[in-house]
Amino acid sequence: MIVQRVPVLAPSARQTLHDAGAVILTGLPNSPDSLPVASALLFGTSLRELYPHRTRRSVDGGIVGLHADSFDVVVDIAGKPVRRRHPDEDHVLVLLASQAPYGGQSFVLDAHEFTDSLDAELKDFLTGTDVDLYGRWAQTRGLPATPRVGRHIEYTRTGRRITRRTDGVVPLHRDPDAERVTALLARFDAEVDRVQRTLPRIRLDEGELLVLDNYRCWHGRDAHTGSRTVHIQTVRTDNA
Template identity: 70%
Template sequence: MTGVAVVPDRLAAAGPAARDRLAETGAVVLTGLPPHPDSLAQVAAALLGSTLRELYPHRTRRSLDGGVIDLHADSFDIVVDIGGTPVRRRHPDEDYVLVQLVTPAPSGGDSFVLDAHAFTDALPTNLRTFLAGTDVDLYGRWAGIRGLPATPRVGRHIEYTRTGRRITRRADGALPLHRDPDEEYVASMLARFDEEVGRAQSVLPRFRLYSGDVLVLDNYRCWHGRDPHTGERVTHIQTLRTDQAG
């Protein structure tokens, strides 16, 4: 997996070095932080500064004897009604994600990261063409989840923002568009894409997070996941958008 695997540097504090390394590789691990959700907002402000546009509510994930979490980019489309006012709690084009380990699992739970731009650029030509040229329903498998809009979210796995920033998406919710005349072809290419991602995931180097560590990811460029674990594992997760998003 030369050229596509990412093992993030471990740095002691958010500052110029962390910012530069994040820009170079798309991922960094910040150490020595209190295992508290406030650390996520502090890291976001220190790394991204005045480019921050919107922080979405942090979420705490607890898993007991958890299975593998496959390679993915964080994104979701949730708008809720609070007192009669629509409030966005997640966004399909979140461009950074911060994951803080609070409670390490007694065994397992190591992390892995992939440079999705480099990975998809190395795929066979017809699969690359599909990812960049075919619209899919990005959250079709998740239809019916409360808060998820009923209108399909149509997009491509590889797209560009209006300022030219590349987005390489990866989620387990993608389906062919409703009544797409090429449905069979689209479904077969999505399955082939899953197979390619699975092969890459199996050989990626693993790295371990410790309590308080924050894994910071360029969510447009890097996919991440973790291995199965025994016992309890707790993380805080926060996604956000900068002025370069969307």
């Protein structure tokens, strides 16, 4: 998937994101403060929730495969439950703070188009089978003990499609169909790995900001040598 670069103040930035599902914004300071600024410019009054930004620094990092950003994290702050992440964050913003000396190129996939191209058995599985979306991470601090049950492809009450991708998926606890679900998850992973190898690579410049419709597009990055740093923020809009 080719992602278009657009100046952050250009009137076309919001429309490009809407039409293509992804856009690279230019012209912002190389600072994590640019994340909420870009969110406000892109989404305006439709912006509903802005989750805490996180900085990711990796040294000689391995490949990060195609995924949609989602996580279900609620923490206790002074006796009050506070949601730090949401399983259905509908947009993600990634600002490249420092580029690795070698590697680290990004790649993006239109997940709606990709999953529509799969064979009938896999499509039926993705749309018709409940799974535990984060069961593999059940012991991670902050994650709820209650399984997060959902399907890879679902629709919001307003008809917006969500195509999920997480490496935390497992069959439901004591699912009598667990063997078949595990086999189909493995087939799905193989198809994702196959298409990932064919995607065009995007080398972001430092300070550029990749914005994605998190319901429609998956993203990842290649392995790299040396240090690489990004700032990430997920948001929810009133379309979520």
